[in-house]
Amino acid sequence: MSTLSLSRAQLIAFILQDTDGSEVTGLAGTFSVAISKDGGAFAAGSGVKAEIGSGWYSYDLTAAETDTPGPLAIKITGAGADQQNLLYQVSGSVWESPAGTNILTTEEAAAVLRCAEDDNNMLMLLPQIDAYIEHATGRNWAADTTVRQEAKSAARMLLVRWHEDPGGMAAGSSLGFGLTATLVQLEALALTLETAGVPDEALALAASIPESSATEIAVTITPVLVFNHEMDEDAEDAVSLEDADGNVVAATAALDVTGRILTITPGEDLEVEASYTLIIDAAPDIYGQTLSTEIGFSTA
Numbered sequence: 689m690s691t692l693s694l695s696r697a698q699l700i701a702f703i704l705q706d707t708d709g710s711e712v713t714g715l716a717g718t719f720s721v722a723i724s725k726d727g728g729a730f731a732a733g734s735g736v737k738a739e740i741g742s743g744w745y746s747y748d749l750t751a752a753e754t755d756t757p758g759p760l761a762i763k764i765t766g767a768g769a770d771q772q773n774l775l776y777q778v779s780g781s782v783w784e785s786p787a788g789t790n791i792l793t794t795e796e797a798a799a800v801l802r803c804a805e806d807d808n809n810m811l812m813l814l815p816q817i818d819a820y821i822e823h824a825t826g827r828n829w830a831a832d833t834t835v836r837q838e839a840k841s842a843a844r845m846l847l848v849r850w851h852e853d854p855g856g857m858a859a860g861s862s863l864g865f866g867l868t869a870t871l872v873q874l875e876a877l878a879l880t881l882e883t884a885g886v887p888d889e890a891l892a893l894a895a896s897i898p899e900s901s902a903t904e905i906a907v908t909i910t911p912v913l914v915f916n917h918e919m920d921e922d923a924e925d926a927v928s929l930e931d932a933d934g935n936v937v938a939a940t941a942a943l944d945v946t947g948r949i950l951t952i953t954p955g956e957d958l959e960v961e962a963s964y965t966l967i968i969d970a971a972p973d974i975y976g977q978t979l980s981t982e983i984g985f986s987t988a
Contacts, residue, residue: 690776690777691776691777691778691779692749692754692760692776692777692778692779693754693778693779693780694754694755694757694778694779694780695751695754695755695780696751696754696780696806697735697748697749697750697751697754698748698749698754699746699747699748699749700746700747700749700762700774700776701740701744701745701746702744702745702746702747702764702772702774703743703744703745703772704719704743704745704764704766704769704770704772705743705769705770706768706769706770707770710743711742711743711744712743712766712767712768712769713739713741713742713743714739715739715745715766715767715769716738716739717736717737717738717739718737718766718767719737719745719764719765719766719767719769720732720764720765720766721733721735721737721747721762721763721764722762722763722764722765723749723753723760723761723762723763724760724761724762724763725753725755725756725758725760725778726756726757726758726759726760726778727758727759728756730761730763733747733749733753733762734750734752734753735747735748735749735750735753736748745764747762747764754778756778757778757779757780758777758778759775759776759777759778760775760776760777760778761773761774761775762774762775762776789830789831789835790814790815790817790818790830790843791814791817791818791821791829791830791835791839791840791842791843792814792817792840792843792844792847794806794810794811794814796840796844797810797813797814797847798810800844800847800848801847801848801851809851810847810851813847813850813851814843814847816850817843817846817847817850818830818843820846821839821842821843821846821871821874824871824874824875825871825874825875825877825878826875826878826879826882827874827878827881827882827888828888828889829874829888831888831889831890832888832890833890833891833977833978834977836877838870838873838874838877839874841870842867842870842871842874845866845867845870846867849867885975886975887917887975889916890977891915891916891917891973891975891977891978891979892915892916892979893913893914893915893916893968893979893981894914894915894916894948895913895914896911896912896913896914896966896983897909897911897912898911898983898985899983899985900982900983900984900985901984901985902985902986903985903986903988904986904987904988905985905986905987905988906987906988907957907958907959907960907987907988908957908958909954909958909987910951910952910953910954911929911951911952911966911983912949912950912951912952913927913949913950913951913952913966913968914948914949914950915948915949915950915971915973915979916948917948917973917974917975917977918946918947918948918973918974919943919947919948919950919971919972919973919974920947920972920973920974921943922971922972923941923943923950923971923972923973924941924942924943924950925941926968926969926970926971926972927941927950927952927966927967927968927969927971928966928967928969929952929954929964929965929966929967930964930965930967931959931962931963931964932962932963932964937954937955937958937964938954938955938956939952939953939954939955940952940953940955941953947974952966958987959987960987960988961986961987961988962986962987963984963985963986963987964984964985964986964987965982965983965984965985966982966983966984966985967982968980968981968982968983
């Protein structure tokens with residue numbers, strides 16, 4: 689029994705014959721595919737069907753069709769052809785990338801390795817590369833709002849090295865002069881940023897009142913935004929309140945003495961049973977980072 693990888697799109701090929709054993713040609717993509725996952729009921733396949741030629745055909749199994757470990761039974765029928773029954777074994781595991789960003793995006797990493805963006809080996813390496821660089825330089829570069837190119841360069845070098853030689857991940861293994869020099873420069877940059885007081889975590893909302901998608905909010909609400917960084921005073925002009933039609937609601941915004949808490953005070957009570965959106969448009973912190981997001985809510 690052939691084996692298929694779990695939750696991966698895969699191409700299968702087969703021959704369709706008539707009752708006399710002769711190849712059936714000319715069906716193009718008109719044949720039918722039914723799939724049973726791990727003994728479940730058969731369901732129509734949703735992948736791409738094609739004719740290869742001389743009685744040979746192909747079918748692209750989707751990742752959703754191989755998402756269940758165990759036997760995968762496939763029935764293929766077509767005009768003038770005997771039913772073709774195929775049986776595969778689906779096995780393996782799926783790597784789920786941790787929440788948050790990495791120094792390298794999946795697009796950037798895939799371009800370096802010339803592989804698919806969902807390549808399991810690549811996805812497993814990205815957070816390990818981030819952790820290694822953070823340990824070597826003393827800064828979490830992946831948490832910066834805009835990841836520096838110096839960090840990306842080091843990550844690319846490690847990605848190629850570890851992808852080609854996983855044994856190179858072992859402690860004490862030689863990094864090579866180029867990568868060592870890059871990490872030393874990155875460490876010096878980390879010290880410079882630390883001295884300047886620039887945080888390594890991205891600018892974000894720590895909390896909001898109301899929370900996003902909240903309902904039955906009092907019409908007398910005074911929205912409050914709590915940031916994880918001290919904000920520049922221009923942040924007061926970067927926040928607005930709009931109704932469901934996109935009209936700006938008259939309101940004033942003011943930062944507290946810490947610069948982290950922004951209070952929005954509407955000029956009058958909000959409408960009953962109405963929808964509103966708090967819009968944060970490139971609100972800057974004191975480090976030059978900006979944040980753009982929206983918080984929708986509705987009143988009681």
